[in-house]
Amino acid sequence: MAGVKSLFEPKSVVLIGSSRIREKVGMTSPQLFESVIYNMTKFFKGETHVVDVEGKKGARTLHELSHAPDLGVVMLPPSGSLEQVQNGAKMGIKAFVLLTGRFKNPQRKQLSDLKREYHVRILGPNTIMGVINTSNGLNTTFERDVMPPKGDISIVSQSGGVGAALLDWACSYGIGVSKFAFMGDKIDVDDVDLLRYFEKDTHTKVICLYMEGIEKGRKFIDVAREVVKKKPILALKGGVTKEAARRALSHTASIAGSDVVFDAAFKKAGIIRVEDIEELLDAGVALAKQPPLKGDNIAIVSNVGGPAILAADAVVKNGLRLANLSEKTRRAIEKRFPGLEAVNPIDLIADARAERYAFVLDKVLSDPNVDGVLVINMLKSCFFEPEDAVAVAETAKKYPNKPVVDVPAGGEDFTLVQKVLRSTSIPVYNLPEKAAKALKNLRIYGKIAEATMKKI
Amino acid sequence: MAGVKSLFEPKSVVLIGSSRIREKVGMTSPQLFESVIYNMTKFFKGETHVVDVEGKKGARTLHELSHAPDLGVVMLPPSGSLEQVQNGAKMGIKAFVLLTGRFKNPQRKQLSDLKREYHVRILGPNTIMGVINTSNGLNTTFERDVMPPKGDISIVSQSGGVGAALLDWACSYGIGVSKFAFMGDKIDVDDVDLLRYFEKDTHTKVICLYMEGIEKGRKFIDVAREVVKKKPILALKGGVTKEAARRALSHTASIAGSDVVFDAAFKKAGIIRVEDIEELLDAGVALAKQPPLKGDNIAIVSNVGGPAILAADAVVKNGLRLANLSEKTRRAIEKRFPGLEAVNPIDLIADARAERYAFVLDKVLSDPNVDGVLVINMLKSCFFEPEDAVAVAETAKKYPNKPVVDVPAGGEDFTLVQKVLRSTSIPVYNLPEKAAKALKNLRIYGKIAEATMKKI
Numbered sequence: 062m063a064g065v066k067s068l069f070e071p072k073s074v075v076l077i078g079s080s081r082i083r084e085k086v087g088m089t090s091p092q093l094f095e096s097v098i099y100n101m102t103k104f105f106k107g108e109t110h111v112v113d114v115e116g117k118k119g120a121r122t123l124h125e126l127s128h129a130p131d132l133g134v135v136m137l138p139p140s141g142s143l144e145q146v147q148n149g150a151k152m153g154i155k156a157f158v159l160l161t162g163r164f165k166n167p168q169r170k171q172l173s174d175l176k177r178e179y180h181v182r183i184l185g186p187n188t189i190m191g192v193i194n195t196s197n198g199l200n201t202t203f204e205r206d207v208m209p210p211k212g213d214i215s216i217v218s219q220s221g222g223v224g225a226a227l228l229d230w231a232c233s234y235g236i237g238v239s240k241f242a243f244m245g246d247k248i249d250v251d252d253v254d255l256l257r258y259f260e261k262d263t264h265t266k267v268i269c270l271y272m273e274g275i276e277k278g279r280k281f282i283d284v285a286r287e288v289v290k291k292k293p294i295l296a297l298k299g300g301v302t303k304e305a306a307r308r309a310l311s312h313t314a315s316i317a318g319s320d321v322v323f324d325a326a327f328k329k330a331g332i333i334r335v336e337d338i339e340e341l342l343d344a345g346v347a348l349a350k351q352p353p354l355k356g357d358n359i360a361i362v363s364n365v366g367g368p369a370i371l372a373a374d375a376v377v378k379n380g381l382r383l384a385n386l387s388e389k390t391r392r393a394i395e396k397r398f399p400g401l402e403a404v405n406p407i408d409l410i411a412d413a414r415a416e417r418y419a420f421v422l423d424k425v426l427s428d429p430n431v432d433g434v435l436v437i438n439m440l441k442s443c444f445f446e447p448e449d450a451v452a453v454a455e456t457a458k459k460y461p462n463k464p465v466v467d468v469p470a471g472g473e474d475f476t477l478v479q480k481v482l483r484s485t486s487i488p489v490y491n492l493p494e495k496a497a498k499a500l501k502n503l504r505i506y507g508k509i510a511e512a513t514m515k516k517i
Numbered sequence: 518m519a520g521v522k523s524l525f526e527p528k529s530v531v532l533i534g535s536s537r538i539r540e541k542v543g544m545t546s547p548q549l550f551e552s553v554i555y556n557m558t559k560f561f562k563g564e565t566h567v568v569d570v571e572g573k574k575g576a577r578t579l580h581e582l583s584h585a586p587d588l589g590v591v592m593l594p595p596s597g598s599l600e601q602v603q604n605g606a607k608m609g610i611k612a613f614v615l616l617t618g619r620f621k622n623p624q625r626k627q628l629s630d631l632k633r634e635y636h637v638r639i640l641g642p643n644t645i646m647g648v649i650n651t652s653n654g655l656n657t658t659f660e661r662d663v664m665p666p667k668g669d670i671s672i673v674s675q676s677g678g679v680g681a682a683l684l685d686w687a688c689s690y691g692i693g694v695s696k697f698a699f700m701g702d703k704i705d706v707d708d709v710d711l712l713r714y715f716e717k718d719t720h721t722k723v724i725c726l727y728m729e730g731i732e733k734g735r736k737f738i739d740v741a742r743e744v745v746k747k748k749p750i751l752a753l754k755g756g757v758t759k760e761a762a763r764r765a766l767s768h769t770a771s772i773a774g775s776d777v778v779f780d781a782a783f784k785k786a787g788i789i790r791v792e793d794i795e796e797l798l799d800a801g802v803a804l805a806k807q808p809p810l811k812g813d814n815i816a817i818v819s820n821v822g823g824p825a826i827l828a829a830d831a832v833v834k835n836g837l838r839l840a841n842l843s844e845k846t847r848r849a850i851e852k853r854f855p856g857l858e859a860v861n862p863i864d865l866i867a868d869a870r871a872e873r874y875a876f877v878l879d880k881v882l883s884d885p886n887v888d889g890v891l892v893i894n895m896l897k898s899c900f901f902e903p904e905d906a907v908a909v910a911e912t913a914k915k916y917p918n919k920p921v922v923d924v925p926a927g928g929e930d931f932t933l934v935q936k937v938l939r940s941t942s943i944p945v946y947n948l949p950e951k952a953a954k955a956l957k958n959l960r961i962y963g964k965i966a967e968a969t970m971k972k973i
Binding site: 189190204207218219220221222223224225226227228229230232233234271273297299300301302303304305336337338339363364365366367368369370371373374375376377378382383406411439440441442443470471472473474475476492494 | 645646660663674675676677678679680681682683684685686688689690727729753755756757758759760761792793794795819820821822823824825826827829830831832833834838839862867895897898899926927928929930931932948949950
């Protein structure tokens with residue numbers, strides 16, 4: 062196996078570090094090495110080898126291994142890393158993840174030379190967390206026991222810190238992840254390589270990017286334009302203000318480029334741009350679970366008045382419209398529930414349970430005037446029980462071309478309903494405003510998909 | 518005791534409902550009555566009486582009580598509620614909370630007549646959740662065992678649903694609350710009455726409002742202008758778009774008024790307007806715990822690069838500036854930690870622990886070029902431990918005039934650090950963008966306070 066694929070789908074991995082290193086600071090500490098070994102041993106379904114260059118865990122040198130593993134994960138200081146990449150490349154390892162940072166320019170050059178000489182692929186250096194693949198359990202992070210749930214979103218982060226925040230967020234909110242790649246200094250494998258890999262990866266439905274800068278801008282746009290025909294790409298760009306851009310330069314050696322230029326590039330590439338980490342994952346979940354939104358007309362179905370009004374505000378602020386329900390829909394609802402006024406946003410009243418949600422949602426989704434639905438089901442101040450949310454998922458399933466998103470507004474309510482809906486296709490948000498933003502992003506991808514179709 | 522004060526500070530309360538009522542729907546169900554009795558019995562430090570008009574819990578009529586309680590909480594259908602308010606008012610009860618909704622216009626008029634005839638104060642009808650006071654344990658909600666932690670924020674919601682979401686959010690994220698008031702239909706006690714009460718309430722430092730409409734606009738503005746001299750008022754307005762406003766009319770009988778008019782009114786009153794439920798509480802916590810921001814210059818102190826860049830972007834997008842650290846500050850930091858580059862945003866590097874945070878934060882806060890600080894302390898991908906956050910709170914305490922906010926970006930990291938900082942004066946946010954918004958709102962109040970001072 063060769064190339065970028067080896068970074069995510071190796072059959073065998075060797076972890077190269079030291080359990081005795083004298084450096085106090087940074088990625089090369091023995092404890093971190095120990096944690097990576099722990100995670101790989103616990104989660105990875107393939108072979109894990111350990112080379113402990115100064116200590117007693119596993120082998121002392123790569124030469125002690127009987128055959129070359131597919132992937133080498135290196136967490137030594139720069140000079141030690143270079144030595145091990147050279148040794149590994151010579152013995153036939155085809156891909157490396159370099160967790161350690163602080164490579165100086167001459168050392169970067171040496172790394173590039175090794176890459177060219179041996180035709181190996183290198184992720185990093187300075188990736189800090191490396192890679193995660195929830196399908197085969199590959200996990201080179203040193204966050205002990207941290208593994209996001211399996212899912213369809215693949216995440217690429219240029220920054221270890223933002224990547225760590227995304228990982229933490231995904232684990233805490235049960236967001237299904239396919240793969241994580243922390244790019245670091247991008248001496249070799251970059252956004253373009255990863256986009257190409259994810260384009261073909263059957264476990265990836267949505268690609269989420271955190272980026273500070275881009276070198277091969279034109280290539281990136283060309284590749285992205287191809288990828289978005291098959292799957293959406295979402296991007297959060299750091300360093301959009303002049304002040305932050307200056308800092309990004311020293312952070313990941315990125316020339317950030319002006320915000321306007323990036324905006325134009327993203328638009329041209331068909332990449333959906335988001336504003337923060339939360340929106341990146343919120344939109345990722347929506348696009349992984351739901352179809353694109355094919356029109357602007359949203360129905361709101363709620364068991365409370367105030368949050369439905371906030372949702373209506375948010376829908377309109379996000380460039381969508383409140384659907385005008387057809388006469389037929391209105392009559393059907395009011396006939397079945399004489400107390401209800403079937404005006405959008407529809408207030409099902411505080412005692413609505415599964416059956417009322419299912420009936421109204423069914424009518425609304427079958428209405429040609431409706432393109433998508435924002436459901437609000439509060440538990441507090443209402444009779445709704447978490448398991449009633451199953452009815453939302455079941456009804457939505459009958460209309461696979463119209464997206465449905467769900468809002469149990471709040472903290473505990475959100476957690477309880479999210480637990481019930483996590484395994485279904487319904488994305489759950491803790492505020493109406495976030496659900497409306499998710500619908501906006503589903504609409505943007507709907508338009509991108511439409512434009513792509515026309516061009517073909 | 519009389520007036521609005523009785524709604525929050527009664528020594529004795531009577532709960533009037535029915536454990537046998539035949540209505541299946543709404544606020545008058547026996548289970549909800551049972552839950553209110555449970556909450557009051559569990560939390561309330563004063564006397565709790567029960568009048569069960571058709572059942573066997575406590576007395577059958579108010580006349581069986583030996584003296585008039587300070588507050589009557591009524592959860593009967595409209596006709597029954599009216600009867601009990603009349604009986605109670607006659608025997609000397611001075612204030613009522615009417616949880617039940619669905620009062621028709623003639624019934625509202627009867628209620629107004631009773632109010633005038635007996636000089637009683639009425640909150641509601643249709644308040645759904647009534648009132649909470651964390652100081653004396655008053656809790657008329659039917660959410661069993663739900664009580665927010667004690668704190669300095671008082672919250673007024675016109676909508677039961679938004680109020681429930683705010684309550685749920687406060688409980689889940691450990692946000693300290695002084696009082697909750699759910700206004701409902703505002704037949705008597707309204708925003709103006711509550712502002713006046715909270716103005717004098719020593720347990721209230723910040724007032725948070727959710728409103729859909731306002732009747733006595735001029736009065737509201739005049740009173741708010743007085744109140745904001747002493748404590749900040751934050752407002753979330755529902756029904757800002759034409760589409761949602763139409764719905765607000767039928768929801769709480771509010772004439773929403775145009776968004777532009779509201780915006781001007783809020784500005785004139787010195788009310789800080791926010792965009793959603795989360796920002797309302799995020800800003801509330803910041804203003805309750807930290808001083809107003811007296812200038813635009815923010816320093817960012819972080820142990821990760823990427824999130825610091827996102828923070829820098831957010832600071833600038835929120836109309837603030839990245840502070841130019843003085844030569845003295847820069848030299849002091851770089852002398853003590855030769856590896857660090859003391860450029861704002863300051864990257865303390867992934868192995869920073871309490872001591873490095875304390876030193877750098879101290880230097881930065883003593884810098885006259887800095888008006889406030891946004892601290893980022895990630896746990897994941899870093900060496901920072903939750904208890905290290907104590908150093909942030911301890912250092913910030915030495916500079917009581919400069920606000921400090923803290924960001925452990927993510928889900929689990931946020932929860933762990935929040936647990937440590939909850940009892941301190943440091944507000945904690947799960948994303949840099951939310952912390953930057955909190956600083957913006959601290960700056961807005963800084964300007965409001967300044968303008969008010971000049972006028973005096």
